[in-house]
Amino acid sequence: MRLLAGLRDRLAGGSHALEVDASSVRDLLTRLVGESPDFRAAEELVFESATRDRAARDLRILVNGRSVQFLAGLDTNLQSNDTVTLHLTGARGYPGG
Amino acid sequence: MTRTISALHIEPEKCTGCRQCELACSWVQTGTFQPSRSLIRVHVFDEQASFAPYACLQCDEAWCMQACPVNAIDIDENIGAPVVIDEVCVGCKLCVIACPFGTIFFDKTTERAAKCDLCSGDPACAHACPTDAIRVETTDPGAWLEPFGEKVDTSYRNAITGEGE
Amino acid sequence: MTLQGGFTGTILRVDLTRGSVEKEAIREDWAREFVGGRGIAVRYLHEEVDPQVDPLSPDNKLIFATGPLTGTNASCGARYMVITKGPLTGAVTTSNSGGRFAPELKFAGYDMILFEGRSERPVYLWIQDEIAELRDASHLWGKGVFETEDTIRRESGLPDCAVSAIGPAGENLVRYAAIVNEKYRAAGRSGVGAVMGSKNLKAIAVRGTGAVRVADPVATMRSQWAMKHELTQAPLTAEGLPAYGTLALMNVINEHGALPTRNYRDSQFENAEDISGEELAETRLAANKACFACTIACGRVSRISEEGVGRYGVSCSPRNWRHATEGPEYENAWSLGADCGISDFDAILKSNWMCNDLGMDPISLGATIAAAMELYEAGVIDESVTGIPMPFGSGEALLTMTEKAAYRDGFGDQIAEGSKIMGERLGHPEVFMGVKGQEFPAYDPRALQGMGLGYATSNRGACHLRAYTVAVEVVGEPEPMDPRAAEGKGAVTKAFQDTSTAVDATGLCLFLTFGTTLESIHPILKAVTGFDLADNELLQAGERIWNLERLWNLRAGLTAADDTLPKRMLKDAIRGGPAQGEVSRLPEMLPDYYRERGWTEEGHPTAEKLAELGLG
Numbered sequence: 003m004r005l006l007a008g009l010r011d012r013l014a015g016g017s018h019a020l021e022v023d024a025s026s027v028r029d030l031l032t033r034l035v036g037e038s039p040d041f042r043a044a045e046e047l048v049f050e051s052a053t054r055d056r057a058a059r060d061l062r063i064l065v066n067g068r069s070v071q072f073l074a075g076l077d078t079n080l081q082s083n084d085t086v087t088l089h090l091t092g093a094r095g096y097p098g099g
Numbered sequence: 100m101t102r103t104i105s106a107l108h109i110e111p112e113k114c115t116g117c118r119q120c121e122l123a124c125s126w127v128q129t130g131t132f133q134p135s136r137s138l139i140r141v142h143v144f145d146e147q148a149s150f151a152p153y154a155c156l157q158c159d160e161a162w163c164m165q166a167c168p169v170n171a172i173d174i175d176e177n178i179g180a181p182v183v184i185d186e187v188c189v190g191c192k193l194c195v196i197a198c199p200f201g202t203i204f205f206d207k208t209t210e211r212a213a214k215c216d217l218c219s220g221d222p223a224c225a226h227a228c229p230t231d232a233i234r235v236e237t238t239d240p241g242a243w244l245e246p247f248g249e250k251v252d253t254s255y256r257n258a259i260t261g262e263g264e
Numbered sequence: 265m266t267l268q269g270g271f272t273g274t275i276l277r278v279d280l281t282r283g284s285v286e287k288e289a290i291r292e293d294w295a296r297e298f299v300g301g302r303g304i305a306v307r308y309l310h311e312e313v314d315p316q317v318d319p320l321s322p323d324n325k326l327i328f329a330t331g332p333l334t335g336t337n338a339s340c341g342a343r344y345m346v347i348t349k350g351p352l353t354g355a356v357t358t359s360n361s362g363g364r365f366a367p368e369l370k371f372a373g374y375d376m377i378l379f380e381g382r383s384e385r386p387v388y389l390w391i392q393d394e395i396a397e398l399r400d401a402s403h404l405w406g407k408g409v410f411e412t413e414d415t416i417r418r419e420s421g422l423p424d425c426a427v428s429a430i431g432p433a434g435e436n437l438v439r440y441a442a443i444v445n446e447k448y449r450a451a452g453r454s455g456v457g458a459v460m461g462s463k464n465l466k467a468i469a470v471r472g473t474g475a476v477r478v479a480d481p482v483a484t485m486r487s488q489w490a491m492k493h494e495l496t497q498a499p500l501t502a503e504g505l506p507a508y509g510t511l512a513l514m515n516v517i518n519e520h521g522a523l524p525t526r527n528y529r530d531s532q533f534e535n536a537e538d539i540s541g542e543e544l545a546e547t548r549l550a551a552n553k554a555c556f557a558c559t560i561a562c563g564r565v566s567r568i569s570e571e572g573v574g575r576y577g578v579s580c581s582p583r584n585w586r587h588a589t590e591g592p593e594y595e596n597a598w599s600l601g602a603d604c605g606i607s608d609f610d611a612i613l614k615s616n617w618m619c620n621d622l623g624m625d626p627i628s629l630g631a632t633i634a635a636a637m638e639l640y641e642a643g644v645i646d647e648s649v650t651g652i653p654m655p656f657g658s659g660e661a662l663l664t665m666t667e668k669a670a671y672r673d674g675f676g677d678q679i680a681e682g683s684k685i686m687g688e689r690l691g692h693p694e695v696f697m698g699v700k701g702q703e704f705p706a707y708d709p710r711a712l713q714g715m716g717l718g719y720a721t722s723n724r725g726a727c728h729l730r731a732y733t734v735a736v737e738v739v740g741e742p743e744p745m746d747p748r749a750a751e752g753k754g755a756v757t758k759a760f761q762d763t764s765t766a767v768d769a770t771g772l773c774l775f776l777t778f779g780t781t782l783e784s785i786h787p788i789l790k791a792v793t794g795f796d797l798a799d800n801e802l803l804q805a806g807e808r809i810w811n812l813e814r815l816w817n818l819r820a821g822l823t824a825a826d827d828t829l830p831k832r833m834l835k836d837a838i839r840g841g842p843a844q845g846e847v848s849r850l851p852e853m854l855p856d857y858y859r860e861r862g863w864t865e866e867g868h869p870t871a872e873k874l875a876e877l878g879l880g
Contacts (some may be wrong), residue, residue: 006515007508018537026357032342060499067521067842074625088520090499091739115561117554118364122337130481131335135371135473146537148550148565225336229492229559 003030006089013088022086027063028054028076030086047090049051062089105179105217105237106157107139107225110118113232116143116150123227127218136206138215139224139233139263148185152222152233155202157181166197179237182216185209268320268794269479270332271300272373276396278389280463281322281381284417285389285396290375295877296795298731299802300375301331302358303769303809305347309356310812312793315820319351320437320462327368328369328428328468332772334478335370335556338488338771338788339766342366342556350454352439352628352682353701353725355822359442359456360729361428362555362773363449368426371472379463386393387617388429388467393474400851401466405435408621411445416469429467430457430866431623433670438680440703441629444620448563448590449555452625454702454724479794481829492559500739501779502512505562506552510594511541513706513734514602520738520747521842523598524704526605526656527634528697531708532841536608539597543609553590560775565590572610576663592616592626595728598706599630604637604662611659622670626684629702633665635683635695636675644692650675678825686756697833700725700826709833709850711843712737714745714753717853720827721757729774750849754856766806808877811861811869815879824867826843827854 004019013034014020024030024046031048038044050056056076057063063070064087080086100180123138127134139154157180158164164172171187174180183203188209194203203214204219215222217235225233267273267290277286281593290304298304305327327347334341344366350357372391384603386401413427428445434457441451441457451457478484484756495501495627504512517523518536525533537543544566553563566589583648592600592612596619600612619626633654639645642656647653651674668676678686683703684696697704702725709716713841714733722730733756737747745752763782770789782803790797828834833848858865862873 004519006519007512008503010542062738064519064842068517069740069744071740072746072748089506089516089519091516091741094390115552115558115563117561118556118557119337119559122557125475126337126485129475131475131477133371133475134367138477148553150551150553229339229496229703230561251775 003034003086003088006087008090009047011087012047013038024080024099025047026076027070027078027086030080031063033075034057044068060090063087105220105235107154107215107217107222108234108236109152109154110148110232111151113230114141114150114152115230116141117229119229120152120224120233123223124215127223128213134246136208136213138202138204138213153200153202155180156200157215157217158212160195162199163194163203163212166193168193169241172214178217178220180217181214182214185211186214190205267295269477270336270792272370272375272476273296274374275376275378276363276374276391278377278379278398279381280379280383280387280398280465282386283383283398285398288398295332296461297805298787298809298812299332299766299769299805301329301334301343301769301771302345302347302765303805304817305329305345305376306343306358306812306816307355308376309347309349310816313349315349315816319349319354319459319542322380322463322695324349324459324462326379326459326463326465328377328455330366330370330375331769332793333497333788334771335367336478336484336488336788336792337557338772338785338792339492339557339559340555340776342381342558343768343771343773343843344369344451345768346443346451348454348456348459349726349820351437351458352453352455354820355454355700355817356820357454357456357724359445359451359453359724360768360774360812361445361449361451362558363426363446364556365426365449365468366447366771367556367646368470368472370476370631371474372470373472373474379465380685382462383464384880386464388416388465388469389468390420391468391472392425393472404452404466406432408432409623410447410621411466413447416467420469420471422471425469427469429623430460430465431621431670433622433680434458435466436459436672436680438669438672439685442619442623442625442838443762444623448620450620450623453727455625455626459624478792480791481568483791484788487784487791491742491776491780491784491788494784495559495776498779501560501775505560505775505778505790508545509552509562511544511564511592511597513594514540514597515542516738517707518690518712519842521810521844522708522738522747522797523602524697524706524708524857525602526702527603527631527638527695528708529638530840531711531838531843533602533605533607535601538607539601539609539612541594546568548609548613555773559775560779562775563590564592565661566592566613568610568613572608572613572855575608575610576614576660589613589617590620595705596626596630599627599634599703600662601630603630603634603662604658605634605656605707606659607657608659611662616661617842618663618666618670622667624666624670627705628703629666629669629679630662631697632669632679632683632686633662633716635687635697636665636679637661638695639687639690639692644690655852680787690755694831697830698726699829700822702726707734708838708843709829709848710838710846713750713849713853714747714757715723716833716848716850717753717757718760718831719762720850720854723810723858730764731757731773732764733757733760735777737762748843748846750852750856754858755854757853757857758860760802761810762806764806765809766802769805769809770802804877808879811873811877814867814869818868824865827867
């Protein structure tokens with residue numbers, strides 16, 4: 003998986019990419035949080051709440067360049083060699099959008 | 100005898116050069132946006148990528164105060180800083196000449212001297228700064244100057260020994 | 265009705281042919297209908313300039329317009345807009361810049377400057393509060409933007425003045441020459457600098473000590489605080505832009521497979537990481553720099569690496585390589601980088617620096633060099649034509665052509681025409697990647713369908729700032745929209761165009777919309793101007809301005825046939841990466857867009873629409 007910008011320091015000790023074994027996006031995020039030294043902070047960054055049923059509002063998750071918003075969300079299944087990208091974002095944007 | 104002083108504590112490293120402080124200062128004085136009448140000024144050093152807001156240092160034995168022939172500048176004990184008494188000032192500009200920091204101004208509109216009075220203790224510039232580069236500090240002069248002096252001293256020592264290059 | 269605040273109420277009319285400078289009152293009725301900035305200036309253009317005019321003739325006019333919120337403490341109130349007929353596009357041109365120039369003009373007492381005619385000799389306009397006069401600029405002609413600015417500051421004796429100037433590119437009528445203020449802030453696109461050069465106008469220098477007044481002080485303070493607070497709460501304006509600038513997008517867009525590479529032949533750049541915001545922040549970022557009154561501070565001050573300083577020989581060597589330069593923005597790092605296949609960040613920084621000094625738009629320059637590189641690799645042109653090897657990835661070629669284009673030297677004379685004319689002259693019009701003569705910015709419209717519709721329908725030619733559907737298609741705010749889908753893109757493109765236009769008319773910066781909405785800007789405009797604005801009136805003003813620009817373009821001879829994309833976008837599918845197989849679905853989206861706009865199938869605003877907007 004690939005991490006962009008601030009997530010590199012906050013989730014992966016500064017590295018850009020990680021190899022993670024996971025069967026779904028939810029599984030992957032859970033492992034990522036579990037392996038993080040400060041798992042509370044990681045959980046807050048990745049999930050909307052401690053129940054972990056939704057990704058944080060400003061986290062974007064791409065599987066092979068496609069946002070999981072247009073796939074099966076956190077239940078999107080992963081195959082081996084899939085590339086998952088995480089980036090933070092945020093814009094309240096425009097009216098009528 | 101030491102007394103406590105109030106002054107703006109400015110950290111140029113945090114400044115982005117946006118001049119919200121100048122806008123806030125002019126707003127407080129004039130009710131309009133007029134940076135040319137601001138008492139805090141941002142200096143931009145482009146090639147060093149450095150921005151430095153500066154305002155009156157609120158000297159204890161202020162040059163402006165010593166120079167004034169009509170005693171129009173006096174320390175306001177409530178604020179802890181020298182202020183201009185508008186009713187007494189005759190607009191002779193001697194204080195402007197005397198100030199070694201260039202932080203007391205002659206205001207062409209009012210024809211009086213104008214200097215930072217810390218907005219009577221709650222400076223608008225500090226509120227307006229989006230990066231917390233400006234704070235107001237009330238302390239005794241030594242405590243205020245010590246860390247600053249140490250920093251300057253360190254850069255001086257590094258410069259002559261070539262350390263920290 | 266009299267203007268109560270925000271506006272100074274005065275404009276300067278400069279007749280360069282006669283050498284006269286007159287003050288006149290701004291049209292208050294137009295201020296109410298079209299707000300300021302881009303809005304009111306387009307209204308003046310519509311009134312005074314024949315759309316059929318040759319852009320580089322004395323009959324064209326050049327307008328510098330501030331907005332009512334320029335010079336106030338509303339965050340990002342720093343902008344001015346340059347409005348004219350552009351030599352790159354033949355369409356209405358609206359090119360925006362920040363920095364300190366615009367507020368300084370307001371403090372001097374003017375909302376707008378309108379240049380007409382053509383001076384016999386090079387001149388610059390000097391403004392010091394109520395003084396406004398033309399001064400000889402013979403000694404500045406031929407000089408870069410940096411030296412011009414430094415010279416004027418020195419000889420005027422007022423180092424606090426703000427200078428907006430053209431460089432050699434503007435003088436030599438490079439079709440995408442820019443107007444640059446404070447050395448690094450540019451009204452960059454569509455060749456506004458060439459229009460200024462054609463008028464023999466080298467620069468405008470202004471020092472203002474006056475005030476910008478507001479109608480309702482209490483409401484002004486309350487509403488601007490509310491907006492600033494919002495900006496501190498939104499991740500992009502609070503953290504993303506300050507930390508990485510617009511360059512944060514390099515990796516993001518690349519991950520989406522939407523990063524045009526090697527003149528849009530590929531859609532992912534294998535070396536994107538090397539030219540990303542993350543890389544800049546780690547290795548070369550010296551500081552953040554804000555425009556006037558901006559609480560975001562997305563501006564980058566960067567340093568070229570020690571090792572990169574002397575790597576390429578260019579004769580216009582800046583004296584401060586080792587110190588700070590500004591930028592690059594995402595679009596520039598893309599055009600000078602990925603689009604040319606270049607991953608040498610130092611080469612990009614240098615070229616970007618030179619564009620600022622020579623006064624050129626790096627987007628069109630980089631894209632034109634990329635088109636030339638494609639022709640070079642295809643064997644259409646060789647060294648006997650270009651003078652140097654021009655393969656994709658060559659930093660040497662980039663820097664050499666940056667300089668040659670500005671002086672129209674050798675093959676640079678072709679590069680200076682932009683990729684449309686260059687491609688046509690070399691018998692390969694298909695290498696032009698753009699709309700209405702203007703090169704695309706940095707998002708592949710096949711991977712992000714909305715951007716394609718935005719490019720095709722932009723009044724000033726291909727542009728990312730007119731309808732930034734990246735917000736919904738990539739960022740996913742306020743609501744995510746599938747970037748691959750064509751449905752709904754007409755409505756969202758219209759909404760974004762009208763919103764962006766409204767922001768441009770206020771004198772604020774478009775980047776505010778990453779952290780706030782028009783609903784928050786509306787009360788500030790109301791408080792500052794004292795206008796009794798209805799709820800959606802600002803948005804409607806945006807729509808009114810957009811339609812007036814469209815009418816002007818139609819009268820200039822543009823038609824619905826110009827609302828299109830190059831064949832490569834419509835027919836050739838993306839060759840690899842996440843968006844492999846995609847083409848632009850513009851033919852599906854365009855009719856939908858015309859309907860949403862209330863236009864005919866031929867792209868003409870209907871009589872009902874014009875009546876609704878008060879343009880009938």
